[in-house]
Amino acid sequence: MLTIVLRAIIIYLIVLFLYRLMGKRQLGQMQPFELVLTLIIADLATIPMAEISVPVLHGIVPLLTLVLIHFALTLLCKCSSKFSRFISGKPVIVINPDGIDYKALKNLNLTVDDIMESMRGAGYFSLAEVQYAIMETNGKMSVLPKSEFSPLTVGDMKIKADESALPINVVAEGKVMKENLKVAKLTPDDVKNLLKKAGINRVKDCLVLSVDKAGEVFAQAYNKKYTTFSTRPLGEVSE
Amino acid sequence: MTRFMWFQLVSILLILGVLVGICVLEDRLVCDALSSVRSYCYQIEVAVDENDGILNNDVSTLLNNLEEKWFRDEANLCFMVNHKSIQEIGVEISRMKTYMEEGDRKEFMASLELVKLYEEQYHHFMGASFHNIL
Numbered sequence: 001m002l003t004i005v006l007r008a009i010i011i012y013l014i015v016l017f018l019y020r021l022m023g024k025r026q027l028g029q030m031q032p033f034e035l036v037l038t039l040i041i042a043d044l045a046t047i048p049m050a051e052i053s054v055p056v057l058h059g060i061v062p063l064l065t066l067v068l069i070h071f072a073l074t075l076l077c078k079c080s081s082k083f084s085r086f087i088s089g090k091p092v093i094v095i096n097p098d099g100i101d102y103k104a105l106k107n108l109n110l111t112v113d114d115i116m117e118s119m120r121g122a123g124y125f126s127l128a129e130v131q132y133a134i135m136e137t138n139g140k141m142s143v144l145p146k147s148e149f150s151p152l153t154v155g156d157m158k159i160k161a162d163e164s165a166l167p168i169n170v171v172a173e174g175k176v177m178k179e180n181l182k183v184a185k186l187t188p189d190d191v192k193n194l195l196k197k198a199g200i201n202r203v204k205d206c207l208v209l210s211v212d213k214a215g216e217v218f219a220q221a222y223n224k225k226y227t228t229f230s231t232r233p234l235g236e237v238s239e
Numbered sequence: 240m241t242r243f244m245w246f247q248l249v250s251i252l253l254i255l256g257v258l259v260g261i262c263v264l265e266d267r268l269v270c271d272a273l274s275s276v277r278s279y280c281y282q283i284e285v286a287v288d289e290n291d292g293i294l295n296n297d298v299s300t301l302l303n304n305l306e307e308k309w310f311r312d313e314a315n316l317c318f319m320v321n322h323k324s325i326q327e328i329g330v331e332i333s334r335m336k337t338y339m340e341e342g343d344r345k346e347f348m349a350s351l352e353l354v355k356l357y358e359e360q361y362h363h364f365m366g367a368s369f370h371n372i373l
Contacts, residue, residue, distance in 0.1 A: 017250075021246075021247060021250050053321050053322055053323045054321050055317060055318055055319060055320065055321065055322075057261065057318060057319055058321070061258065061261060064254045064257065064258055065258060067254060068251065068254055068255060068258070071247075071251055
């Protein structure tokens, strides 16, 4: 049993390292070749874990080989758009101003129900609301609504709005985030003052304290309701 | 190049190095282990013929050397190959030792032939060859 435990740890660490190496794509954003890789990796990793007579190297070597293939394919896709189209396909317009493109639908092996489902996922429930819908290579559908169904934006209203400010967590779970303090251009004394203003006596009692560029503070102590207040605007926040 | 790109590049080169290293090591281990088994088998055959029997020091020494070498190689091969697939030679060597103690030449030679047969068969799943790839 100890062998299985140790093998599981080794393989887990290797698979974790390999996924970290491959980047941070989510399952839904995967290209076809990435999905294939994920499925094979999952299968390969379990064989030496469960079967003691199989050497761990029998699991590790194919995993490493697949990752090398993945990098080679990724590099080729970056270098050649033709190769990228061959491997990942290309986005296809499935709904145009004339309605559903049935030919494109058949080429993609999709049904009208699939299109409606993807449309609902994108927040549109009627075909009449959609100007264009594009089936992306990762299987997700991007929808461009007709102008009368587009969400209203500040730009449409031609009004000036304050710039969106990114809140920076300076305290999280009772600990001062030193890196974030530098980004927010605050000192430990500033943090103490902000906590005092929020009615929190000690840093370790604070669940979260965040400040944004405009000086809006959000503070919450453990098991208490949050408070918000304004303070002096921060200096230029680097992101 | 960002730090992550450097990390990727170094990791890829490392993986490539590890893979090449493992493949070369496996090929050398397999070739060395199987060729030494083959060589010992022929030496034992010759020693049996020359001494007209199995109860002599030459055969005994060669068999001990074969056993020692094979078990050492087998331990290394187990890192690369499913050890269930390569246990027959060890079993036959142990049988040969028993047959030698009993002075059963016929069974001894039969086991020796089996060891030679297994040595040939192991080439079908160990080491790099076109046959194994397909």
